[in-house]
Amino acid sequence: MNAIDEYAAELAAELRGPARVKARMVQEIRDGLTDTVAARTDAGSPPEQAVQDAVREFGTPAEVAPSCQRELTVAQTRHTAFALLVTVPVLLGGWRLAATIGRDQSAPTSETAQLLAAVAGTAAIVGCAALLITRRLAVPGRLPLVLGWTGTAASIAMPLASIGLATTLPPAENWPLLLLLAAVTVAAHFALAYSAKVCRECAAQAE
Structure with missing residues (x-):
């Protein structure tokens, strides 16, 4: 070398x-x-x-790194925000569809599942706001860290909410849809969790 x-x-x-x-x-x-x-x-x-x-x-690399890291932190913040904005609505919409076609509408949905879904939905709203902020304004110093932890919370809430919703559905009637949603949920969890982790690391590096 x-x-x-x-x-x-x-x-x-x-x-x-x-x-x-x-x-x-x-x-x-x-x-x-x-x-x-x-x-x-x-x-x-x-x-x-x-x-x-x-x-x-x-x-030197140590002298050049801070300016590069600031640019990378903005890019990672937008990446995590976009991941939130894509994964959460798709999953919530998919499970809502499954509940509509596969569950007795008179049966109540788990309150825990509803709460977790609300957490994930709120995280998606934060992601949308972060995209707008990073497009038009200088990135606030704490935004990458906030978004990193928001993404982590959503990555945990989504699969737990999915489990809560799935337990109220009759698997025998729509098992192909449930399997598809489960696979998408797992993939979204790992993608979002990793992106959020890197976002937190960027925030730490940029400080």
């Missing part, structure tokens, strides 16, 4: 955020550093000196 590769690897290790955005950012900095080293080498500088001068011009 040459010095530029080591620089890029060290910078990547400092950053948290969406994988594709992070990879693109590190690659752009790596390419810029490579071009600068090449230009200095062509001008007659020894390779090692050219690398040292280029790093001095760009800044």
Whole structure:
């Protein structure tokens, strides 16, 4: 591994955020550093000196990381907000449909399931607000952390609410729909939980 590769690897290790955005950012900095080293080498500088001068011009990974992390934190905040906005309404709508076609409407829905569904629904509203905020305004310092914990709460509430709703449904009548919803719930849980975890890590890195 040459010095530029080591620089890029060290910078990547400092950053948290969406994988594709992070990879693109590190690659752009790596390419810029490579071009600068090449230009200095062509001008007659020894390779090692050219690398040292280029790093001095760009800044060390530790010096560059904070500005990169701020951008990644915004991207991860939007990623988590979008995940909330997509997964929660789809799942709540799916389970509502299952309840409509597969349950005696006179039978009451579990109050716990209703409460958990309300928690998830509120989280989706927070996600929508976060998308609007990050699009038009500077990101408030606490927003990534708040959204990270909101996403975590929703990722826990959704499967628990789904279990509560599923227990009120007759599985023999609509088991294909229940299996599909269960699979989607599991996938949404892991996707949202991971995104929320990275969002909290970004918030910690950006502080």
